[in-house]
Amino acid sequence: MPLEESYTTEQIAQILKVSKLTVYDLIKKGKLPAYRVGRQMRVDASDLEKYKNKEKGIPLPEQTSGAVTNANLGQSSVRSIIISGQDNSLDLLTKYIERESAQFRPLRSYVGSLESLISMYKGEADIVSTHLFDGDTGEYNIPYIRRILVSNSFIVVNLICRNAGFYVAKGNPKNIRDFHDLLRSDVKIINREKGSGARILLDEKLRGAGISREQIRGYGDVETSHLGVAGVVSKQYADVGVGIEKVAHFVGLDFVPLTKERYDLVLLKTEANHPLITAILNILQSSNLKEELQSIGYDVSCTGKIIYEQ
Template sequence: MTEHISYTTEELAQILKVSKLTVYDLIKKGELPSYRVGRQMRVDARDLEAYIEAAKTVKKIKTVGPSVTTAAAPTSQPTRQGVPSTARQLIISGQDISLDILANHLEKQSGSFRPLRSYVGSLNSLIAMYLGEADIVSTHLFDGDTGEYNVPYVKRILVGHSYTVVNLLSRWAGFYVKQGNPKNIQTWSDLTKANARIVNREKGSGVRILLDEKLRIEGISPDRIKGYDMEETNHVGVATRIANDHADVGIGIEKTAQMVGIDFIPMIEERYDLVILKTAENQPFIRALLEVIRSDAFQQEINALGGYNLSQTGKIIYET
C-alpha cells in the first residue's frame, strides 16, 4: 500500500513560511483542498505540491510574480458574497454551530472582515489567542473554586493583555445516556458505577474541564471511572458512541442529544462567552461584532435552532 502523506495547518504554515491565518485563507478560498480528521484540518501532500507548482507557473508567466510565501497575498478582486480579499481576516475559534452563523453574519455585514473558522476547544483557543493565533475565542470553562464560567481562566491565560468578554449565549450541559437511562445516571458520583462506561472529551475542551472540576470537587479519582481515557473530539462523536452502544454515558450539550436521539440529563447551565483582545486595531471589529450579536437577525437565527438561552446575549461580562 502506498504511504499516504498529509499535513496539518501548523505543518503547512512551517513548510510555506506563512502564518496559520494565511493557510486557513488558502483552504477557505479552495486553493488548498482539505478535509477534516477529528478536529484537525489536513491537506494531502499531492495537493500541496499542485498548489506550489501552480504558484511557480504564475511566476513564470508574469516574469516577476508572487513567491510561495506571498502567493495568497490579497488582491482587490471580490470574493464570496462580495467581500474583497483585502478585507481583514479574522480567526473565530470554537466548535459551536452558533460561531458558523456568527461568521456568516460578520461577513455579510461589512466588506471589512473575512472570518475564518478554527474548530478548537476552549482552553486551547485561549492559548492560541495569547500566542496571537486567534481573533475571537469562544469559551465555556467552569472554575470549580468560584463556580464561575470563563473569566477566571481568561484572567490567568491572557496575562498582560487587555480584553473584553461578551456573552454569546447560554446552554445546558449534562449527561448523554441511552434512551430510558438504563444505568440510572443522575449524579457525578454515578459515573463510578461498575457497569457504566463513559466516553470522554479531549484535553483542553470545555466539557473535559467541567468533568475534571466536578470530579475534583466530589473527591472522585478519574481512575474509578471506566472509559475515562476514551476520547472524542466533539459533542456529536460522544453522543454517537452512546447511541451505537459503545458507551453508556458522556457529557455534552442538550442540542446534540436531541439531534442524535438519545436522552439528556441536565446538570449545569453553562455560559458560552466570546473573548476579544482590546487593541486599537480591533476597535472597529469589536463594534461590528457587538452589533451583529445584538441584532434581531442574528438572534432569530440562533433561536430557530432551539436549545439556547439568549437572555444575556451581547452583554459585556468582563473587560479590562
C-alpha cells in the same frame, strides 16, 4: 482541463508538521492563499509549493503583467480574522460577519476552548469561544481568560447559553443522575479531548466531589466533539458522556441536565481591533441573529451582553 489538487487545513498541518491554528495564521497573514468550500478552507497544491519554496529561499517565477493580485481586486483593505471554537452558533456568527461587514474575511478554526484561548495569547486567533467551568469559584470562563491572557486587555461578550449534562440511553436504564454514579462498576463513560469545555467540566466536578479519574471506567476513551460522544452512547459502546442538550435530542438520547453554561466570545482590546469589536457587538445585539439562534434551540437571554472587560 484536470482540476488542480487541493488540501484541507488539516492536511496542510500534517504536511508541514504544525498545528491547524498555525495554518490558519499563515492564511490570515496572506502567506498561504486559501479559499472556502462550504465549511472547509482549502489550499491549492501549487500555492503550498510556492510557500514552501519561498521559505526555503528559492526565488519565485516573476509575475506576469496580466497576473491578478489582491490589490487589483481591491481586497487589500479586507482583514482575515480567525474565529476559533466548535459550536454551530459560531458558524451562524460567521455567516452574519460575511453578510454584514465588508471589512472582515472570517476563517473558522474548530478547536476546543482552552486551545483557543492559548492561540489568542500567541496571536493566532482573533475571536475565540469559551465554556470553561472553574470549580473553585463556580464561574464560567473569566478565571481562565484572566490567567491565560495575562497582561492583555480584552472584552468578553456572551454568544449563547446552553444546558450541559449527561448523555444517556433512552429511559436512562442505569439511572445515572450525578457524578458519583460514574464510580459504579456497571457504568462506563466516553470522554472528550483535553482542553475541551466538556472535559474541563467533568474534571472540575470530579475534583470538587473528591473523585479520582482513575476510578472512572472509560475515562481515557476520547471523542473530539459532542456529536462523537453522543454517537458512542447511542451505539451502546458507553453508558454516559458529557455534552450539550441540543445534540442529545438530535441523536435521540435522553439528557440529564447538570448545569447552565455560558458560551462566551473573547476579543483582545487593541487599537486594530476596535472596528472588529464594534462589528461583533452590533451583530450580537441584532434581533435577526438572536431570533435565528433561538429558532435552533439556543438560550439568547444574555446574547450580546458584555460580561467582563479588562
